[in-house]
């Protein structure tokens with residue numbers, strides 16, 4: 001079995017075309033063949049013209065650089081004998097030529113670097129934008145499994161390694177390739193025997209490069225995975241800093257982080273070791289070759305079959321031939337790092353949203369005036385998050401337009417799943433969900449979001465002002481509309497009491513807005529959105545009595561005049577509902593008017609009694 005730079009078996013590192021198990025357990029998602037290259041091509045396509053111009057600049061710059069030793073040979077073999085004849089012309093011409101070449105090479109280099117930097121930056125701007133847009137468009141099931149830490153790693157460290165390739169790496173590669181071509185041509189021109197011998201030395205060097213590329217790609221893949229793991233741990237810990245501190249998880253987290261950090265350090269060392277191995281071996285080959293050619297050339301100069309100037313120029317050219325081999329190592333290092341990153345980004349960009357926009361969207365029928373909300377039908381709906389583990393076995397359910405439906409049941413009963421299906425965060429595995437007779441899957445995104453809105457438990461606030469947070473419900477809403485919505489919800493008073501009123505930044509003065517107030521802002525947002533169907537995942541965290549009353553009042557306002565589904569955790573919420581659904585094991589086991597069900601002898605009656613007792 002072959003072993004890798006870090007001593008682990010190579011087999012486990014081989015490119016996972018069809019990796020066993022869950023692809024999300026790995027950092028590299030399955031990528032269609034050639035996707036990395038296609039991605040790079042598509043990034044460079046809009047700047048193709050400038051890439052060509054940059055290549056021409058580099059071509060000319062190399063020609064200026066490589067003219068040096070030829071001028072030296074001319075100076076020794078023609079200039080010096082001419083000086084002996086008191087003819088200074090050739091030597092002056094050599095000096096002038098040298099100066100012109102040096103100047104031209106500097107200016108061309110500067111023009112190239114500026115152009116290449118602009119090309120690289122344009123391509124990266126596009127790539128970062130693509131990663132963001134694509135990630136945002138991917139469905140919830142993807143985000144639940146991929147994690148935001150990995151996405152951050154893709155958009156930062158992976159993009160950064162591609163930046164290095166575009167900025168420095170390509171210049172290195174083109175520079176190396178051109179100088180090898182020029183130098184080989186010059187050597188062959190000066191002395192075909194020496195040139196031929198130098199070219200032969202490329203054979204062991206090519207083998208070295210091949211082996212280095214393989215080792216280094218493996219090392220870089222591991223390194224990029226290790227960085228992502230560090231970022232994932234970091235973001236997860238900081239996002240959950242409250243439970244971390246509440247449960248004194250700091251020590252355990254330190255230990256976990258230390259472990260991941262060390263893996264990262266080790267993978268970094270692995271990439272450096274692979275590079276060092278290559279550099280040492282390539283220098284050994286290069287130096288042995290130069291020594292051999294110098295000895296052989298000296299004998300040829302001694303027996304008169306080679307001019308001294310040609311030997312001197314050949315040795316200068318040989319040095320220039322082998323110098324780029326180190327630089328080639330640098331380039332390969334950058335390239336493999338970028339290739340590993342490109343592979344991961346391509347894998348991410350190859351994911352398609354599992355919840356797709358319809359190809360031929362259908363509009364919702366116009367609501368008759370005065371009719372509140374829309375009718376919702378779950379038609380033979382079955383659902384599994386993961387293949388084989390069915391969470392909703394089969395659901396046939398009709399929610400009448402304008403009805404407020406409370407959904408209750410023990411934890412894991414499937415309440416949130418039902419709500420998320422109705423909000424089309426997921427598509428049913430089988431069956432359809434209809435809104436006034438139109439399948440959700442046939443509604444275009446904006447139409448769906450106007451039709452169905454879900455307010456989640458955590459009542460998330462985005463960075464920005466309170467007014468901006470409410471306006472998310474209806475972009476473009478006027479300040480008066482925002483204030484009216486907040487007033488209807490009963491949030492106006494607390495908002496105006498904030499230091500900058502509606503213009504208070506919710507993040508900067510973090511924590512200033514309490515849990516109950518956050519919910520009120522979320523309700524105001526929903527009221528402004530004015531959807532036909534509102535889904536509300538009631539917060540489980542208990543508020544103080546005035547806070548609770550304010551939220552209850554606000555809830556009544558926001559639910560009025562539409563079809564509403566509330567995942568209820570409180571008796572007071574169930575009591576305002578027209579209908580209650582009791583769920584167990586993914587099925588609706590009871591369905592009726594709350595007061596009637598409470599009088600019966602089923603699940604809900606028990607739950608109702610327990611609630612009442614807890615209030616006494």
Ligand SMILES: Nc1ncnc2c1ncn2[C@@H]1O[C@H](COP(=O)(O)OP(=O)(O)OP(=O)(O)O)[C@@H](O)[C@H]1O
Nearest residue numbers: 144385386391409410411412413414415416417418
């Ligand atoms: N993202 C997910 N991936 C896989 N399984 C999930 C996912 N979300 C929920 N489940 C599973 O689906 C089942 C129903 O979960 P759901 O969240 O709908 O229950 P719930 O009634 O809303 O519970 P709770 O009141 O605790 O929120 C549970 O067995 C749960 O483990």
